[in-house]
Amino acid sequence: MRLRFTKMQGAGNDFVVLDATAAPLAIDARQMRQLGDRRFGVGADQLLIVERSATPGVDFRYRIFNGASGEEVEHCGNGARCFARYVRDRGLIERDTIVVETVNNQLVLKLQADGRVTVDMNRPVLEAARVPFDASGLRPLAFAQQWPVEVLGRTLPLAVLSMGNPHAVLDLAAIGCDDVDRAPVETLGPAIEAHARFPRKVNAGFLQIVDRGHVRLRVFERDAGETLACGTGACAAVVAGILAGRLDPQVDVETRGGLLTIAWPGGEASVAMTGPAETVFEGEITL
Numbered sequence: 001m002r003l004r005f006t007k008m009q010g011a012g013n014d015f016v017v018l019d020a021t022a023a024p025l026a027i028d029a030r031q032m033r034q035l036g037d038r039r040f041g042v043g044a045d046q047l048l049i050v051e052r053s054a055t056p057g058v059d060f061r062y063r064i065f066n067g068a069s070g071e072e073v074e075h076c077g078n079g080a081r082c083f084a085r086y087v088r089d090r091g092l093i094e095r096d097t098i099v100v101e102t103v104n105n106q107l108v109l110k111l112q113a114d115g116r117v118t119v120d121m122n123r124p125v126l127e128a129a130r131v132p133f134d135a136s137g138l139r140p141l142a143f144a145q146q147w148p149v150e151v152l153g154r155t156l157p158l159a160v161l162s163m164g165n166p167h168a169v170l171d172l173a174a175i176g177c178d179d180v181d182r183a184p185v186e187t188l189g190p191a192i193e194a195h196a197r198f199p200r201k202v203n204a205g206f207l208q209i210v211d212r213g214h215v216r217l218r219v220f221e222r223d224a225g226e227t228l229a230c231g232t233g234a235c236a237a238v239v240a241g242i243l244a245g246r247l248d249p250q251v252d253v254e255t256r257g258g259l260l261t262i263a264w265p266g267g268e269a270s271v272a273m274t275g276p277a278e279t280v281f282e283g284e285i286t287l
């Protein structure tokens with residue numbers, strides 16, 4: 001099968017985007033992995049399939065797959081911004097405000113005059129069971145979403161929450177690390193990702209708080225390894241920092257691939273994420 005694709009990136013988190021708005025696309029997990037493969041395919045952290053939506057008031061549906069596993073996932077913040085740029089640049093919609101549904105959510109996206117995209121990421125889910133996180137036998141730490149979790153022989157205070165997909169955030173101050181570049185992402189990342197308390201695995205965030213409005217973040221993503229940025233991970237880290245009383249309601253998140261701005265007033269309010277989204281190249285591949 002020959003397939004046209006668009007390669008995009010949002011803060012260095014990269015995507016292969018496929019257009020299924022005119023006709024359905026039948027791609028299996030093996031073909032997904034081939035598209036995601038950086039040597040035998042195009043190469044991407046995630047693959048996005050754009051479809052029309054049948055739901056009244058919703059413009060599109062977009063599906064997200066991790067490139068390394070070919071598994072479908074619930075949410076992708078950087079992907080959402082690239083999706084918005086994609087449908088607008090291709091003339092699939094004329095409006096600057098777009099409503100899209102994912103497998104478990106509806107999102108509202110807004111293209112800004114400066115080229116960035118703002119996504120209403122909905123409210124964070126803090127109930128452990130809904131992350132999902134198995135908290136049996138554990139007592140929460142000072143904040144309801146923070147749990148003492150045994151990882152590689154040490155107890156880590158992990159903030160556990162869902163942004164539609166599962167996240168565990170480690171404030172590096174808790175392990176005496178003051179520079180995210182020296183965080184033990186390669187060792188703790190895979191151990192947290194596959195920890196038995198997360199039945200659907202988890203994205204592991206490593207947070208350095210610079211000041212109340214500025215953090216640095218690395219994320220070891222579920223089924224993707226460390227990426228240059230993770231949009232849902234940035235939202236999860238800021239929510240965790242705000243709930244811990246360590247961050248203001250608006251925070252600049254410095255990732256290895258670029259800057260994301262996250263705002264959350266707290267409570268039942270939505271998290272807003274603003275950041276870049278760009279097309280890198282287009283092409284055709286035989287699968």
Ligand SMILES: N[C@@H](CCC[C@H](N)C(=O)O)C(=O)O
Pocket residue numbers: 013045046066073074075076077078079165166203221222223224227229230231232233
């Ligand atoms: N890069 C993403 C998240 C992609 C999905 C994640 N790996 C998962 O399995 O949940 C983002 O920008 O949010």
